[in-house]
Amino acid sequence: MSNSPVWHPFTQHALEPAMKRIVRTEGACLVDEDGARILDAISSWWVITHGHRHPAIMEAIRRASETYDQIIFAEYTHEPAEELAKGLIEVAPGGLEHVFYSDSGSTAVEVALKMALGYFHNTGRPRSRICVLEHGYHGDTIGTMSAGERGVFNTAYEPLLFAVDRLPFPGPGREQHTLDAFDSLCASGEVAALLVEALVLGAGGMKVYPAATLAELKRIAERHGTLLIADEVMTGWGRTGTRFAYEQAGIAPDILCTSKGLTGGALPLAATLSTAPIFDAHLSRDRRRTFFHSSSYTANPIACAAALANLDIWKTEPVADRIAALASRQRQNLKRFEADPRFRDIRQSGTIAALDLNVPTQGYLSDIGPRLRAFFRNRKLLIRPLGNVIYLMPPYCVTEADLDRAYDAIDEAASAFAMGQP
Ligand SMILES: *Cc1c(COP(=O)(O)O)cnc(C)c1O
16 A cells, blocks of 8 residues: 555555556666666557657657647647548558547547447437447446446446347357357347457457457348447557458458557557448438547547657558567467466467466456566566466567566466465
């Protein structure tokens, strides 16, 4: 316990030790008040892609701040938002033609849900059911909590949450079961949209499913006139090996949500991209069809400038090579735990690697998570297991030596736990 007035997210202040202050960030590291370098092996909650304080992004922020601060985004527009929208449409394959800005992953998903319902409402065939995958996570607002997995995180708020249809997770050998469940749900003609994280369910435990299943879900949705909303808030910007995960399925979503890595992780910004029919359903001389949504900080010009610098980095630097190299190093390191009884479910998607510590107690509230965190913290590693799920999702600039060090620590942690410590 500390006497700070700050109330931190997802933090039980009665149990958490006093927090060290971070005074600087650099590449794949955080530097704390004692000058210690901490490897940011989870990219500061999945936002930092290229590395902390990439010079081109910081320079873009510096330059933009000399001409802009926040600008109202109705009645007026501005260059960074216009250029960024064009850039996003260029790099997001498959018929996405309109860009709606907001400021976080949660709002990007809320916007997507409203677009979907607005589309059906405005075209005179109201549909309001939302379908999701079991173990999904889409944010912490009331709407996105409703769509996410229910559990200890949202028990208190349950009375406010709306009902959604949940598909079983398409685990190995269970894919057809998920597809069949979706097909029969859609047959009601009431499902407006399927909201899914593409290829990897992040907060739900880094659960990976095949691109072919995502492709098949899209085909079923299409057949029933149901929209596919791809939540790529975590998977976007190279995490799974391609810029967007849905590219691997060879499909195009009707709505795409992106945030975390959009600015390379430097500033908060989000975008929800839609196809022309969804935009057109809101285009009318009847004002009631307006898309009624805004956040005060919509399309912040400085954040847009940072995102433009990110797009430029993707064009001018060997980002794909770095991602491939990181993915390959993750693969090599994971190999050392193959057939190791201390672990289960070793898995990877591009730059994301995950494995479950083979322990009887499970679930987020078990004390394994905090004990593992402390173990890693003592070794100057920022790794936050989800219960017994240990994962590494570092920035792409991480050195091989640093990554190997993280795996050494995972190895040590597993041994310590096997012996009933720490
Ligand atoms: C983090 C996350 C969100 C929520 O983003 P915030 O910026 O934290 O609101 C939504 N969807 C997915 C898949 C995420 O990982």
